[in-house]
Amino acid sequence: MKNRKILLSEQEIPEKWYNIVHDMPNKPLPPLHPGTKEPIGPEALAPLFPMELIKQEVTTEKWVDIPEEVRDVYKLWRPTPMFRAYGLEAALDTPAKIYYKYEGVSPSGSHKPNTAVAQAYYSKQEGVRRITTETGAGQWGSALSFACQHFGIECEVYMVKISYEQKPYRKVMMNTWGATVHASPSNLTEAGRKILAEDPDSPGSLGIAISEAVERAASDEKTKYALGSVLNHVLMHQTVIGLEAVKQMEKAGDMPDIVVAPFGGGSNFAGISFPFLRLNLEEGRNIRCIAAEPSSCPKLTRGVFRYDFGDAVGMTPLLPMYTLGHTFVPAPIHAGGLRYHGAGVVVSQLLRDKLIEARAHDQVECFEAGVLFARAEGIIPAPETNHAIATAIQEANKCKEEGVSRTILIHLCGHGNFDLAAYENYLSGKLVKHEITSEQIAAALAKIDTPVID
Numbered sequence: 001m002k003n004r005k006i007l008l009s010e011q012e013i014p015e016k017w018y019n020i021v022h023d024m025p026n027k028p029l030p031p032l033h034p035g036t037k038e039p040i041g042p043e044a045l046a047p048l049f050p051m052e053l054i055k056q057e058v059t060t061e062k063w064v065d066i067p068e069e070v071r072d073v074y075k076l077w078r079p080t081p082m083f084r085a086y087g088l089e090a091a092l093d094t095p096a097k098i099y100y101k102y103e104g105v106s107p108s109g110s111h112k113p114n115t116a117v118a119q120a121y122y123s124k125q126e127g128v129r130r131i132t133t134e135t136g137a138g139q140w141g142s143a144l145s146f147a148c149q150h151f152g153i154e155c156e157v158y159m160v161k162i163s164y165e166q167k168p169y170r171k172v173m174m175n176t177w178g179a180t181v182h183a184s185p186s187n188l189t190e191a192g193r194k195i196l197a198e199d200p201d202s203p204g205s206l207g208i209a210i211s212e213a214v215e216r217a218a219s220d221e222k223t224k225y226a227l228g229s230v231l232n233h234v235l236m237h238q239t240v241i242g243l244e245a246v247k248q249m250e251k252a253g254d255m256p257d258i259v260v261a262p263f264g265g266g267s268n269f270a271g272i273s274f275p276f277l278r279l280n281l282e283e284g285r286n287i288r289c290i291a292a293e294p295s296s297c298p299k300l301t302r303g304v305f306r307y308d309f310g311d312a313v314g315m316t317p318l319l320p321m322y323t324l325g326h327t328f329v330p331a332p333i334h335a336g337g338l339r340y341h342g343a344g345v346v347v348s349q350l351l352r353d354k355l356i357e358a359r360a361h362d363q364v365e366c367f368e369a370g371v372l373f374a375r376a377e378g379i380i381p382a383p384e385t386n387h388a389i390a391t392a393i394q395e396a397n398k399c400k401e402e403g404v405s406r407t408i409l410i411h412l413c414g415h416g417n418f419d420l421a422a423y424e425n426y427l428s429g430k431l432v433k434h435e436i437t438s439e440q441i442a443a444a445l446a447k448i449d450t451p452v453i454d
C-alpha cells in the first residue's frame with residue numbers, strides 16, 4: 001500500500017526557529033522614521049511590542065530557541081501532517097509528484113497560531129495585560145484570540161466593519177475564546193472617531209483598523225500590539241512549518257524541486273520556504289520557491305521596490321519593500337488575507353536578489369484550482385491557499401507537456417470551512433475576474449512620495 005501521509009512524532013517538533021537573515025547575501029535595509037526619514041533603532045518600537053520580540057526583529061543569529069512553553073502549546077496540533085497528493089496527480093494526469101503540508105489542523109484553521117502563541121507567550125512573560133490587533137477576514141484575529149486565552153491575556157480585536165457584518169462566524173469564534181471584537185472604525189479611538197465624523201457609514205479598512213489598534217496600545221503601558229504577518233519575527237516563528245517539512249520530505253525519500261505558497265505579507269510563504277532556501281544558500285541546491293499572489297493585488301510581480309508605510313494612514317516606520325503604494329485599495333476579492341499593499345522586508349530583499357520567484361493568478365482561476373483540489377483530495381482550501389494550488393497546477397501541467405517528472409510541494413496553509421460564501425459565489429457563476437491595468441498601478445504609485453531606493 002502506498003503511503004499517503006508523512007507524519008512526525010511530538011519529539012520532532014523543532015526546538016529552534018530559523019532566521020534566514022543570517023544567511024542572506026544582502027541584509028535588509030534599515031527601517032526609517034516616518035517623519036525624519038532617518039534610520040531608526042529597535043528602541044523606537046518599545047511602546048508597541050514586547051522587548052523579546054523587538055530583539056527577534058533585529059537579530060542576525062541563525063537559530064532562536066523556541067521556549068518549552070510554546071512547544072508545549074504547539075503539541076495541540078503540531079507536527080502538522082504532510083500528504084502525497086495522489087488524487088490531484090491522477091486528476092491532472094501529470095508525471096509530477098505533488099505533496100502538501102497542511103496547517104489547517106490548528107485550532108483556528110491556519111498557520112497563524114504558530115506566531116500568535118509565541119507572541120502571547122513573550123507578552124505574558126513581560127507582564128502585558130492586554131493585546132490589541134486588527135483583523136480583516138478574521139484569520140489572524142481568531143489565532144490571536146486563541147493564543148491570548150491560553151496565556152490568560154485580554155485580547156481586543158478591531159475587525160474591519162464590512163467583514164464584521166459579512167463574516168459573523170469568525171467573530172463568534174473570537175468571542176468563544178474570550179476576545180472582545182469591535183467593528184472598525186469604532187468610537188473607542190481618536191482615529192475611529194475621526195473617520196466616523198467624516199463618514200458615519202464607513203465600511204472600514206485594514207489601514208484604519210491598524211491605526212485604532214496601535215493607538216490603543218500606545219496609550220496604555222500594560223497594553224501591547226501584535227501583527228500577524230510582514231515583520232521579521234513573525235516570518236521567523238512560521239519556519240517551524242518548513243523545518244518539519246524538510247524532515248518529512250527526507251522521510252518520504254524525496255526533496256522538492258518547487259515549493260509554492262500563497263502570499264499576503266509573506267508569513268506562510270516564509271514559513272514553508274525559508275528552511276528549503278537554507279539548503280540552497282548552504283549547500284548550493286536549486287529548489288525553486290514561488291510566491292503566489294492575486295492578480296488584483298500584484299505587489300511582487302508588478303509593484304516597485306522602495307520605502308513605504310505599513311499602514312494606510314502613514315503612521316508606521318517606513319520599510320524597504322515591494323509595494324503598490326500604501327494608499328492602494330485592492331478590489332474586494334474573496335482572498336481577504338492577500339489584500340495588502342506591501343510585502344515583508346526579508347521576502348522583498350530575497351525577491352530583489354532573485355533568490356525567490358513570484359507569480360500572479362486571477363481569482364476565478366484560483367477557485368477552479370481550489371474546487372479541483374477539494375474534489376481530488378477532500379480538503380476545501382482557504383481562498384488564499386487556492387493561489388498556491390493554481391501555481392502548482394501550472395507547474396504540474398508543464399511537467400506533462402515536457403514529459404518530465406518534478407517534485408512539487410504546496411503549502412496548504414489553511415482550510416476554507418469559514419469561506420463557503422466565496423465558494424457559493426464561484427459555484428453559482430457569480431465570481432468575476434479582476435484585471436488591474438498598468439494605468440491603475442501607475443496611478444496608485446504616483447500617490448506616494450516615500451523615499452526611493454537606488
Ligand SMILES: *Cc1c(COP(=O)(O)O)cnc(C)c1O
Pocket residue numbers: 110111112139140228229230262263264265266267268269337338382384385413414415
Ligand atoms: C493570513 C493568511 C494568508 C496571508 O498572510 P501571509 O502572512 O502572507 O501568510 C494566507 N493564507 C491564509 C490561510 C491566511 O490565514
